[in-house]
Amino acid sequence: MLACLGRKWMRLSTMNLKPTWNFVNAVDASRTIVRGISGGGAETVAKERVDTVVIGAGVVGLAVARELSRRGREVLILEAASSFGTVTSSRNSEVVHAGIYYPPNSLKAKFCVRGRELLYRYCSEYEIPHKKIGKLIVATGSSEIPKLDLLMHLGTQNGVSGLRMLDGFEAMRMEPQLRCVKALLSPESGILDSHSFMLSLVGEAENNHATFSYNTVVLNGHVEEKKMHLFVADTRFSESQCEAEAQLQLIPNLVVNSAGLGAQALAKRFHGLDHRFVPSSHYARGCYFTLSGTKAPPFNKLVYPIPEEGGLGVHVTVDLNGLVKFGPDVEWIECADDTSSFLNKFDYRVNPQRAEKLYPEIRKYYPDLKDGSLEPGYSGIRPKLSGPKQSPADFVIQGEETHGVPGFVNLFGIESPGLTSSLAIAEHIANKLLR
Structure with missing residues (x-):
């Protein structure tokens, strides 16, 4: 039984989930050795091409992975923690919002209203406890x-x-x-029940051949030949993830940065991405x-x-x-x-x-x-994305039209109503990337 601050999680052992991606085997199986950026210096790391990478297994990352895998993409989800949904997604009110508070035509308003409809429909179809x-x-x-x-x-x-x-x-x-x-x-x-909802998203994504790699941190990356290359490491190999050496370079066709609290910090570690487009962070x-x-x-x-x-x-x-x-x-x-x-x-x-x-x-x-x-x-x-005495900021969903990197999407400031909006955000991103 997994526990988060005394709140009940469903038993993963009762689910016939597929094994997660084996990080070490992936490194061993990679045949190409390249020079990569790691921990502030150049290191020799294995290189592997993959189709789609979602960074972060919070509720939005899970929804995105599920939607992209439903549409035929081979999705790899990278999560620094030992399981899914352990940060913001498990520390909220578990409320399905109607869409009242947000400025008309804002992303929060659109995604909350659309997301609520999709969420109630999903909960009914997959028997997720809700009321x-x-x-x-x-x-x-x-x-x-x-x-x-x-x-x-x-x-x-x-x-x-x-x-x-x-x-x-x-x-x-x-x-x-x-x-x-x-x-x-x-x-x-x-x-x-947000935990049942996330567990269902995990199961659906895996049924669509998505794979999960927990304890896996994206250290940094760079843009090369119009693709975002990612340098990753097993978080258990080092006490300090920031000082870890990259063990594998991934070359995906599509990348979604859904790292939540660390999304901006991660974006600033991507060389070749104009950091002027990375908004300031407030907590x-x-x-x-x-x-x-x-x-x-x-x-x-x-x-x-x-x-x-x-x-x-x-x-x-x-x-x-x-x-x-x-x-x-x-x-x-x-x-x-x-x-x-x-x-x-x-x-x-x-x-x-x-x-x-x-x-x-x-x-x-x-x-x-x-x-x-x-x-x-x-x-x-x-x-x-806004601090004290500042007007509330909208969600930021940033694609090639902003930063110029094809097949790469940043998600910034996905706070409330992120849980309610998750399926609508996923729908939007899939349409954006696959059009």
Whole structure:
């Protein structure tokens, strides 16, 4: 049984998954020896041609691998961790977003709405646990009503169906523990078991002959003859991945950089790629706390406050097992250098004292929250493209039309609603690369 911060994962041992790509055998089987760039110097490494490489086995990378393999490509997924989905994809609210918050015609708006449709369809077809429980975005004071009206307007423009503005008494009739003056009802919002979803994507990709190589880090690369050459190493061969020597050079026809928190740092390690097109990185840690001391969940629906800078506010979610979670908060963190993000050297510990700041925020809409009822849960890091006091940035999906390298796509800033958007992002990338 794999575990991530106490959250349940499905047993991989019960699945008839194919063996992952054997890194050492691939090196031994390569017949051509070339001079490569590795760890800051030239090294002799084995060379192997492959069709398609997806860097990163988070939910978006898995969706991309699944979609490209469905369309007949031979896909190799490289993941630095020992399994899939161990970083941002397993440290979120597991919410299926409707598409309300995002500027019309933005990638976030388009992919969230399209992705939600694809995700519900996928969950139904493949029996992934999910539930369309609906969401209430609440105004707890009259000064917040104009912001609620704006969200209604944005959601309508984005094509979100079923949105309805409720007076406070209507919302509180639905949720007796709630206190608000007005609320926006989103019946299309829901929750899912993200781990079951990712495991299904892995299985589908492998059934389409995609292969996975875990504990495999892409150290750097360079552009040669209009192809992105990748230098990779087994992460277990060195305590410091950045100091590891490349053991294999891969020459793919197609490459998708879906490295999440390390996507920008990795892109800066690609020689021949104009780094002017690599956006700056910002990171916001969000902590989640679980509710204790209650016999039943206080809410049946998702309850969200008005969005705050850097996030959607400290909201309440109920997972499929009935566990009530509050979060995430927003803590802007400094990443000392690109190496830290490249190696995912972030602090994921949850400081119990942060709960003290959450109580007054939560009590604005849940006044009966008892002292001492919030227990530390888990935290996640948002890979953001905008920092404090800056306007929220859109997803960046960067292809040849921007950087000039054929068959190469960078994914930057894939934060919320990345889980909801994953299948739509994959659809878009497959169309872009295979047209």
